[in-house]
Amino acid sequence: MRRGLIALVSSCALAAAADVNVLEEIVAKVNSDIITRTDIEKGRQSILFELQQRGAKPDQVKEAMEAREKDVLRDRIDQLLLIQKGKELNINVDPDINRQLGEIQKQAGLADPEKFQAYVKEQTGMPYEDYKSEMKNSMLTQRVIRQEVGGRINVPRSELQKYYEEHGKDFIRQEQIFLREIFVSTDGKDAVAAAAAEKKAKDLTARARKGEKFPELVRDNSEADTAKNFGELPPMKKEDLRKELSDIVWTAPRNFVSEPIKLEKGFLILKVEERHQAGQAKFEEVEQEIMEKLFTPRFQPKIREFLTQLRQDAFLEIKEGFVDSSAAPGKETKWTDPAQLRPETVSKDDVSQAGRRRRLLWAIPIPGTQKAAKSSSK
Numbered sequence: 290m291r292r293g294l295i296a297l298v299s300s301c302a303l304a305a306a307a308d309v310n311v312l313e314e315i316v317a318k319v320n321s322d323i324i325t326r327t328d329i330e331k332g333r334q335s336i337l338f339e340l341q342q343r344g345a346k347p348d349q350v351k352e353a354m355e356a357r358e359k360d361v362l363r364d365r366i367d368q369l370l371l372i373q374k375g376k377e378l379n380i381n382v383d384p385d386i387n388r389q390l391g392e393i394q395k396q397a398g399l400a401d402p403e404k405f406q407a408y409v410k411e412q413t414g415m416p417y418e419d420y421k422s423e424m425k426n427s428m429l430t431q432r433v434i435r436q437e438v439g440g441r442i443n444v445p446r447s448e449l450q451k452y453y454e455e456h457g458k459d460f461i462r463q464e465q466i467f468l469r470e471i472f473v474s475t476d477g478k479d480a481v482a483a484a485a486a487e488k489k490a491k492d493l494t495a496r497a498r499k500g501e502k503f504p505e506l507v508r509d510n511s512e513a514d515t516a517k518n519f520g521e522l523p524p525m526k527k528e529d530l531r532k533e534l535s536d537i538v539w540t541a542p543r544n545f546v547s548e549p550i551k552l553e554k555g556f557l558i559l560k561v562e563e564r565h566q567a568g569q570a571k572f573e574e575v576e577q578e579i580m581e582k583l584f585t586p587r588f589q590p591k592i593r594e595f596l597t598q599l600r601q602d603a604f605l606e607i608k609e610g611f612v613d614s615s616a617a618p619g620k621e622t623k624w625t626d627p628a629q630l631r632p633e634t635v636s637k638d639d640v641s642q643a644g645r646r647r648r649l650l651w652a653i654p655i656p657g658t659q660k661a662a663k664s665s666s667k
Contacts, residue, residue: 490549
């Protein structure tokens with residue numbers, strides 16, 4: 290798939306497979322794509338990195354790796370099938386990718402493309418093009434799932450109403466307010482910089498009131514820790530708020546955006562997302578909440594059903610020793626007999642088409658080598 294020039298051994302070299310130096314090993318063929326041992330290892334390393342980022346202890350890492358490693362091949366097959374389906378449906382996410390990258394570049398404050406690409410590599414550990422490709426694949430798979438699975442799940446309003454009537458006690462509310470914030474700091478700034486910060490805060494308030502999306506304004510401008518959560522604050526009772534803040538927002542309507550509020554170290558802008566009155570919530574107030582309660586348990590099984598059907602319809606071969614933990618029932622995925630492989634040299638495109646011709650591409654050797662050196666799974 291992205292392995293550069295691929296060459297297969299001649300008939301003599303194939304007969305003496307032990308006399309080639311294996312550069313890469315293909316472990317699965319998924320329609321026109323391949324999965325290599327390196328892809329599997331990258332999947333393992335991704336899980337390990339995620340666990341380490343969470344601060345998991347060594348024994349926790351070991352337990353989690355044992356539980357999740359068995360699904361690495363499954364997850365890679367899932368991804369390829371969804372990407373292929375997205376292309377088949379002509380789903381185009383390029384404008385969204387460019388917009389998102391532009392916003393990241395703006396937030397980083399790097400106008401120079403080369404400096405921005407270096408920044409991406411520093412932050413993610415991935416070359417810019419790889420990062421962009423991963424972002425595109427992720428967005429494409431999400432769009433396919435939303436369109437082909439989520440869009441076909443219907444929860445009738447009558448069912449939502451029935452749930453509300455049967456679980457009324459779950460919707461007895463305390464009086465609470467839900468807020469988002471933008472914070473523009475003046476900490477350590479001189480009078481000129483502080484005045485610029487105040488002007489920036491006033492401009493942000495004006496932009497929010499004109500209809501710009503508040504979460505995006507937060508992401509691009511807020512200097513508070515809550516910026517990573519788009520400024521969302523936990524639900525608060527009146528006594529949880531400082532009086533000067535409560536006086537401003539407590540009785541304000543939904544979507545109210547405050548003027549910049551001068552604090553000791555900066556300017557605070559608050560937006561009222563929602564307010565809960567004390568007592569039994571009306572059905573209309575909790576309809577979306579009930580929808581999420583009923584939708585989510587149906588969504589995950591439907592995703593797996595969809596992926597199982599994609600497997601049933603796909604050309605899929607998996608090398609012995611590797612297991613798809615969500616294999617489609619009755620689907621034949623046995624790796625083609627090596628004796629059926631005819632000696633020849635092929636290109637990357639040939640490898641993509643070889644799946645349809647049922648040829649075995651068990652290894653990618655380095656042409657012209659003699660000494661054997663098997664690929665390691667480590």
